[in-house]
Amino acid sequence: MTQPPHDEPTAQSPEELCEQVEQTRHELGEMVEALAAKTDVKTRAKEKAADVKQRVGAKAGELKAKAAVATSQAQEKLPDPVKDKAIQAAEQARTKAARAGHLLQDKAPEPLRHKAAQAARLARDNRTALLVANGVVAVLWLVGRRRKG
Structure with missing residues (x-):
C-alpha cells in the first residue's frame, strides 16, 4: 500500500476511509467526464460551428x-428620372422573372427548379441591394449617354 500525501489526513475509522474513497471516486469521475468532453471532437466541432x-x-x-x-441615402441623392x-x-x-418562373415550373427538372427557387429567395431577401444596383446601372447609363451626345 502507498503512503497518503502529507497534506491529507489519514482516516481514523473505516467510515472515514469509505467517505474518502467515495470522495476520490467522485472527483475521478468528474475528471474522466471533463477529459472525455475534451476528446469528443465531433461535439466540440458542432459547438464551434454553432x-x-x-x-x-x-x-x-x-x-x-x-x-x-x-441604399436609402443613395436613393435620396439620385435624380427623379433615374429613380423612375x-x-x-x-x-x-420582376415581371420577366415571374414569366420565367412559370415556364421553368412547367418544363425544368426538379433539381433545376430547386436551384431556381433558391435564387428567387435570395433575390427577394436582397431586394434593396438589387434596387441600388439597378439605380447605379441607370446612372452609369445616363452618364455614358451624355458623354456620347
Missing part, C-alpha cells in the same frame, strides 16, 4: 442594416 453560425448571423444583420441605410428608371427596371425584371 458559435460561428451565430456570429455570422449577427454580422449579416449588421451589414444588412448598413446596406439599407446606404430604376423602379421601372426593377418592375420589368
Whole structure:
C-alpha cells in the first residue's frame, strides 16, 4: 500500500476511509467526464460551428442594416428620372422573372427548379441591394449617354 500525501489526513475509522474513497471516486469521475468532453471532437466541432453560425448571423444583420441605410441615402441623392428608371427596371425584371418562373415550373427538372427557387429567395431577401444596383446601372447609363451626345 502507498503512503497518503502529507497534506491529507489519514482516516481514523473505516467510515472515514469509505467517505474518502467515495470522495476520490467522485472527483475521478468528474475528471474522466471533463477529459472525455475534451476528446469528443465531433461535439466540440458542432459547438464551434454553432458559435460561428451565430456570429455570422449577427454580422449579416449588421451589414444588412448598413446596406439599407446606404441604399436609402443613395436613393435620396439620385435624380427623379433615374429613380423612375430604376423602379421601372426593377418592375420589368420582376415581371420577366415571374414569366420565367412559370415556364421553368412547367418544363425544368426538379433539381433545376430547386436551384431556381433558391435564387428567387435570395433575390427577394436582397431586394434593396438589387434596387441600388439597378439605380447605379441607370446612372452609369445616363452618364455614358451624355458623354456620347
